[in-house]
Amino acid sequence: MKKLILLITIPLVLCSCGQKSVKNENNTSNKTEQVQSDGNTKQVVKEEVKEEIQGKASDYYPFTKNTEYKYEGTGSEYASKDIYPDFIEDNKMQLRIITSGTTSVNIIEKTENEVSLVYSKGEVYHRENCIQKEFKGNKDILIKSPIKVGNIWTTSSGDKRSITAINKDIETKIGKLKALEIKTEGKNGTTLDYYVKDIGHVKSIYEDKQNKGLKVITEIKEINKDKAITEEIKFNYIKSTDTxxxxxxQYINVNFKTNEDIRKVFEKNLKNPPVKGLIPCFTKNVKINEMGIKNEGKISYIDLSQDFIKDMNAGASLEGDILNCVAYTIGNYYNTSEVLLTVNNKPYESGHIIFKNGETIKLK
Structure with missing residues (x-):
């Protein structure tokens, strides 16, 4: 055994002193090794792949305003989806993800060397800027520099994620693309994700380990720029009868673009009923200071400017109806059964109606 080791080792040393690398056209280098077999020395050419770095992680996930991404898919009701950037601030982007089964929110954060999912919540059917909220839990790194084959990291759930190909040729509905391939290996299955520079995520393939043959594929089919997202919102108004x-x-289709202020949309429509014969809830001077949800989504709230009370020209009955219309509009939008209505962050108080601190309007 010792004699065999010496015969192999000595030629290797000679090779390192006497041979040079020869480059070829496939971005590899040829290394020549000498080995001894049956008393004869032979030269063996080995091909060694040269590592390439292809840009930064941030190149593969652009933040683009007012752009709708439409995907088609197979294998699951959630495979086909539409994605729209509701809000973009600095290095964070809040995405609305619409499938046939649900609507959810993802927040993506990126630096030059990392692209990460930092927040995700399902069953979100309203528009609310969550970018500045504090997020609990670990971020999930989607793309990580250096962009080269063999770069490996661990996901927030403990799965292995790695770069397995660069400039991978893939076919999509928007044409042939050169993509970065990232593989995620988990306990239940394996996912291949494909990202393209200046476009973003274009395809994913999930194969289930437990259910053999189950494959879920999602693939980009359209990218629509300068696009608004349309929501149907239920507004409430007053109608006067003889008694x-x-x-x-009234159901109104409202268009939202990236970073559009939802308060302005509600102000406009509560001041301007869509059909004649309806009494608006707001006068032209009323402003919405804040609106949203609190108490883990159990209560929605709206805070109005002092003009809401100042310009109120109504008796007790009509005033109560106007308050209910505002409450039903806000409560329906955020899907809550209670609404806290305040004026300049103080309980509502007029000549007819006085609310206690924290008192809400209950929706029937």
Whole structure:
């Protein structure tokens, strides 16, 4: 055994002193080794792949305003989806993800060397800027520099994620693309994700380990620039009858672009009923200071400017109906059964109606 080791080792030393590398056209280098077999020395050419770094992680996940990404998929009701950037601030982007089964929110954070998912929540059917919220839990790194084959890291759930190909040729509905391939190996299955410079995520393939043959594929089919997302919102107004005032519901299609202020949209529509004969809830001077949800989504709230009370020209009955219309509009949008209505962060108080601190309007 010792004699065999010496015969192999000595030629290797000679090779390192006497041979030079020869480059070829495939971005590899040829290394010549000498080995001894049956008393004869032979030269063996080995091909060694030269590592290449292809840009930065941030190149593969652009933040683009007012752009709709439409995907088609197979294998799951969630495979086909539409994605839209609701908000972009500095190095964070909040995405709305719409499938046939649900609507969810993802927040992506990126630096030059990392692209990460920092927040994700399902069953979100309203528009709310969550970018500045504090996020609990570990971020999930989607792309990590250096961009080269063999770069490996661990996901927030403990799965192995790695770069397995660069400039991978893939076919999509928007054409042939050169993509970065990232593989995630988990307990339940394996996912291949494909990202393209200046476009972003274009394809994913998930194969389940437990259910053999189950494959979920999602693939880009359209990228629509300078696009708004349309929501149907239920607004409430007052209608006067011969004997009373009644609350009337109107469904209005509202267009939102990236970073659009939702308060302005609600202000405009509560001041301008879509059909004649309806009484607006706001006068032209009323401003919405804040609106949203609190108490883990159990209560929605709206805070109005002092003009809401100052310009109120109504008796007790009509005033109560106007408050209910505002509450139903906000409560329906955020899907809550209680609404906290305040004026300049103080309980509502007029000549007819006084609310206690923290008192809400209950929706029937």
């Amino acid at each position: 009373d005032f009644i609350r009337k519901t």
